[in-house]
Amino acid sequence: MTEQPQNQPDEALVDLLIKQATEGLSAAEQRTLDALDSAVASAYARDLERAAAAIALAGSTDAPKLPAEFAQRLAQQADAHFAGAAAAGNAIAAGSASGADRKIVDLEAARAAASAARVQPRPLSRTSVIGWFAAAACLVLAVLGWMRTPQAPIESVVQVPPVVAPIEKPLPLTPAEERAALLAKSDSLKITLGATKDPGSTGMSGDVVWDPATQRGYIHFTGLLANNPAVHQYQIWIFDGGRDKRYPVDGGVFDVPANTTEVVIPIRAALMVLKPAAFAVTVEKPGGVVVSGREHVVALGAAG
């Protein structure tokens, strides 16, 4: 029997560590690993995780740019996080005071924060508001935590869960407003839908706007015939240049109510669309189909 080198974990452990680095472990596997774990295994696990990350980097050279709006939200979230951390830091400092004084010190810190806010009468920016909200919430949590466990060590004050201010989300827009916003974006894809020979296509005009970064889009029709949802529904298809063109991505089903001349429909892509190449609308049975027979294609448009 061969002897295991001292700096190498055994085979079973390596298998677990590989799985941990690539897809994660089940609770049972994690317990097994915890029982086997050692300093050598920890170092080996870190190396494997680093190797997995390096391979992921090697395959991510085509990283897209983060959408500007999303980057801004992340920055606001970061502001809130660091404001909360600063407040928690004050609470830790206050923890050096003993016993009942700690509660007073925390409240003093809260008063000081409020006072600091008062002496700066300039209007608070949205980011500042989030920051102060997070700081105040964090202090309240710190005090409440202390009140519940008066004999707890100082660490219990430190263990305030990081307070993250809710990320502000704009009020929901109507599909028409959302479509208009996407149309205004320079990097969104705009496609005109053309009529086909299908009788259902007569007299309609339509277009698609699609934002590849957020994977959102809208289809807009004027003059598309109303359907009876109990009999038929319209179904959107997205042809992705990164996929087999025989199998376009399902973009969801929709209806055109009677006496409606114009509709704006959100596209609900069932899969991530990497290279949107064309959009089509077919008439299908209620609920849509997995694979269209393409007997009734009523609109079709290709990108640039």
Added chain:
Amino acid sequence: VSIYHYHAPILAIFPAEIARPSHTFDPVESTLALDPNKLTRQLMSPSLLQRIASGDSAAVRECIDQYGGLVWSIARRLSRTPSDAEDATQEIFLDIWRSASRFDASQGSDKVFIAMIARRRLIDRLRKTSAEPPMDPVEALEAVAWADPGTASETSIEAEQATRALAELRPEQRQVLELGLLHGLSQSEIATRLSMPLGTVKSFMRRGLIKVRELMNVEAEGVGARL
């Protein structure tokens, strides 16, 4: 029921220069190819994560600008929907802010540290949701743009090392790594998709990962000796 079937010819997935089996790794040549002055500068000046840990708010913005696309890219690959990817990206950046103080520049670059945090969070999210794979296997038909070992300024050293190690593997071994590490499929799912015994998938995954790990350690030691 998926209508898709994985049927990509292996060599179509991997660029020819990567698939070429003649490329062998020479640790001495590889070490000499690295610029020691550049490495010294990198090691001496505080990294982005170290600046974040020290409370530099400008570094936070820089981090989002510099690595937002990378995190977003990894999250998109390992998430089921764009909305999931967005949530995951927010969680990953929170993890980055919390973990910045634990970053050790001697253990690797900012970039690989962030990729590790991203992968850890995404794996965790995948395990907490369903057993479904994060994406349709047809996604794997998309050619993967592996880092080019010659463009050091655009990639991290670790990505170059990984690319060199991958070049030494057989195409089917790389395919297993690609499906597992880039597309988030489990070993069992890879076995099913490729009609390959689970043991073979495990073996390929293991061999590939260990190969990259060894290469990274060898190069790190070589660079350390030169500095």
